[in-house]
Amino acid sequence: MPASSSTATPSRAALFTAFALVYLIWGSTYLVMKFAVASMPPLLMAGTRYGLAGGLLYGFMRWRGEPAPTRRGWAYGALIGVCLLGFGNGGTTLGVVYLPSGITALLVATVPMFLAVLGWLSGVSPRPTKWVALGLGAGMAGMYLLAAHPTTTAVKVPGHQGLGISVVLLASLVWSIGSLYAKNHQPAVSPFTSGGMQMLCGGAAMLVVGLVRGEADGFTLAQVTAKSWLAFGYLVTLGSIVAFSAYIWLLRAVEPALAGTYAFVNPVVAVLLGWAFAGEVLNPQMLGGAALIVLAVGLVVLGGKKVAPK
Secondary structure, three states, rough: OOOOOOOOOOOHHHOOOOOOOOHHHHHHHHHHHHOOOOOHHHHHHHHHHHHHHOOOOHHHHOOOOOOOOHHHHEEEEHHHHHHHHHHHHHHHHHHHHHOOHHHHHHHHHOOOHHHHHHHHHHHOOOOOOOHHHHHHHHHHHHHHHHHOOOOOOOOOOOOOOOHHHHHHHHHHHHHHHHHHOOOOOOOOOOOHEEEEEHHHHHHHHHHHHHHHHOOOOOOOOHHOOHHHHHHHHHHHHHHHHHHHHHHHHHHOOOOOHHHHHHHHHHHHHHHHHHHOOOOOOOOOHHHHHHHHHHHHHHHHHHOEEEHHHH
């Protein structure tokens, strides 16, 4: 996805393509991660995924002539990468070991709510409006419905739904902290170079933690199924490079709030794909929690937009 200049107006076709990539690909990655970790250690898989994707993206940008980042830039990239990918995506990847992919996606949709509260407390964004506050309340109610009613859907490690929910919520919280920090601490001039640096650093962090957790003990490549290899390839190419680049381009082409609508489209895509292709159960409590969380994110994202002066 080519970067646009600050003055160029993107075509409708380009915008439609970028939104479709972010909505559909990122919405599908939760189910695909479930397929990947079925026969791969979760953090070693995620760390290798982002290490490869980050190396390819960073190498391509340097080959195009982008200047080498400074030491301070690498320090920023390491901190942001560990928050967004090491904790954020690493926690989400662990989450699908204990939870259905649809519930995992719904919990990750709490990121805009964390951003609203943390941004206000840190002085980065204004006090939440009444609509944002209503959205936060709806989100809490939705999470309660998900947590209070255990699912019967088969998962890799059953019986630990509470642990899975805690891990994914912590991942979403740290992702939000890293996102706020990244607003004023850019690793490199090019957002694509920055993205490659963050993926390299975050991927390295996940590999280290995965090795410390003992994920490599007894693991051999021979036990990885063809389905998991295909899922891994999808995550590296489409999930990490294509969709991430499309999102970076959207941040330059449209308002951040509009680009952030992926947060309440992705869970819908994930829930439907999990039901259609992984036999994930859609009980009334889950549907009610899903509806409340999607409504909550919509209120937080759209209710927090500034009204342009007339």
